[in-house]
Amino acid sequence: MPYIPHTKDDIKKMLQSIGKNSVEELFNSIPAKYRLKKGALNLKEGLSEYDAKQKVEKLASDNTTYPANRCFLGAGAYYHFIPSVVNHIVSRSEFYTAYTPYQPEISQGTLQSIFEFQTMMCRITGMDVSNASMYDGATALAESVLVAYKYKREKKKSIVVPSNIHPEYIEVLKNYLTPFGIKIVLTPFDTKTGEIDINAIKDHSTDLLAVIVQSPNYYGIIESNASKIAALTKELDAVPVNLVIETTSLGMFKSPRELGFDIAVLEIQSLGNPVAFGGPHCGVITAAKDYIRNLPGRIIGETKDIDGNRAFVLTLATREQHIRREKATSNICSNQAFVALRTAVFLSVTGEDGYKELARTNYTLSHYTKDQLEKSGAKIKYKGDFYNEFVVEFSSKDNRDKLYNGLKSSGFLPGHKIGEKDLLVTVTEVNSKTSIDEYLATGRRYAN
Amino acid sequence: MNVKANLYYTQDHEWAEINGDTVTVGISDHAQAQLGDIVFVELPEVGNTVKVGDALGVVESTKAVSDFYSPAEGTVTAVNSELTDSPETLNTDPYGKAWLVKIKFTKRSPELMDSKAYENYLKEEHK
Secondary structure, eight states: OOOOOOOHHHHHHHHHHHTOSOTGGGGTTSOGGGSOOTTTTOOOOOOOHHHHHHHHHHHHHTSOOOOGGGBOOOTTOOOOOOOHHHHHHHTSGGGOOSSOOOOTTTOHHHHHHHHHHHHHHHHHHOOSEEOSOBSOHHHHHHHHHHHHHHHTTTOOOEEEEETTSOHHHHHHHHHHHGGGTOEEEEEOBOTTTOSBOHHHHHTTOTTEEEEEEESSOTTSBOOTTHHHHHHHHHHTTOEEEEEESSGGGGGTSOOHHHHTOSEEEEEOTTTTOOOBTTBOOOEEEEEOGGGGGGOOSOEEEEEEOTTSOEEEEEEEOTTSHHHHGGGOOOOOOSOOHHHHHHHHHHHHHHHHHHHHHHHHHHHHHHHHHHHHHHHTTOEESOOSOBSSEEEEEOSSHHHHHHHHHHHHHTTOBOOEEETTTEEEEEOOTTSOHHHHHHHHHHHHHHOO | OOOOTTOEEOTTSEEEEEETTEEEEEEOHHHHHHHOSEEEEEOOOTTOEEOTTOEEEEEEESSOEEEEEOSEEEEEEEEOTHHHHOTTHHHHOTTTTTOOEEEEEEEEOTTOBOHHHHHHHHHHHTO
8 A cells, every 4th residue: 555645636635625825825824034945954965874874973972971880970860770681571572662552452461561560660659559651750740739639629729849859840840730820839948957847838738739748859868757748748638749759769768658648759760761861761650549530641450351361451541532532631641651661671670679679789889978978078968868869068169060070081970060069979789889989089189 | 211200301411300499410311321331420529519500520431421510500418429439320220329419509400301301302312
């Protein structure tokens, strides 16, 4: 069958039926000065395949790449070891698809992988239900506020967001929630511990819809009052939401459900996904059962086929266009299937013991790094306990930048510059003790 | 299709039973048949004030999601929360056990049909 989108005749007919003379006329509403004129791009002659390949290889060789053990950068995207079995399994052609197929007749493998993924997400968060995943952690967080908004029957419109959560997530919240008229109240945090100031939440109890607690927070600190905040939020008739961006941490700390949260939002890049140009990322919303009908996206369920065999189907998609038509309240029509699949394979080969050990290794290595830095006279900004990231405070911007540039020229990614004169340092299991000691020794050469 | 006598009906296929100043609302046998297997019901909160034509809640089947609307102006005094656990009652007993909402009303919709008019309305709709 020839694939011809439309012939000149088709175009002519279409133009006639809408009363236009040319395709260009369709764009007349855009002022002429903004319209691209033919030939304006001044494109060069095409290249042969071989020439194009050489050109791209040359461009690629201009990139600076850092070996894993020399990367001390995190701040929302984490360098973790990915067992080769992950790439091997997800590269099987059965999983190749440009789109997530949901037809149970032909997609049992994909549906089962999503079902198992959801089960794993529930197990690490302690929640009853998980959606099939969505775009990324930040948009999942914004969607979770809409879950709370619908759960509370759209009556309350104010959310408390402590200012120690990831700044880019706050930007996405503003972008996503402002059109709904939902007010974002940024509350201060304790500048000594780096933890949420629980009193600042109490001050905003009117019209309170939800409180967001990120733990470990943007500065790597474990929120030691998380369960108190969750309880207080419920007392104020609002929904407590737990955001976990560094999801390896759940192998070590109490689950969001144990802490008393109703909703847990995850970013799962850490679990089996690389940091190629900062991604790919993938968000998940998990929740207590009461919230299930308000979850955006899809939920895969287990059932039996007509012969009584175990089978998997798209079970719930209560807010989407194909079921709610013009009354849809979410336009998330698929999931981040490939990243979710990688995560499911990663967790299945890591296992419960491996997952716990991974978290402990991150904790131990980062605390070793912090202790050594303190011994060398570095100032650790916040006193609260942390997972695998912490903030080093310098005496001046110049001193920080001098150390940063020195480490960088020595082949390290030193961390993430934050604030006036601080550096957010991340240590994961990929940073061996030897590479940490080299990082520290190199740092001392550039420190004042 | 079963159209129960002594009830009023709306063009959106709700039934309304008026008893003093209280109106009980449900969906008609025709509505449940059109929707198919009903799997979920969302009910309003007791104490809500409603106007004629306001969406009272949602009935969801395996085929579609539909709002159901208020035939009167007033205050919601009761909801049938048993339907939350057994929404399929709407398929089996739409005029009985599966009532949805009771409203203490001050004004009722002027467009309510009696059972005869509703039967004709269904015939017209299916011409």
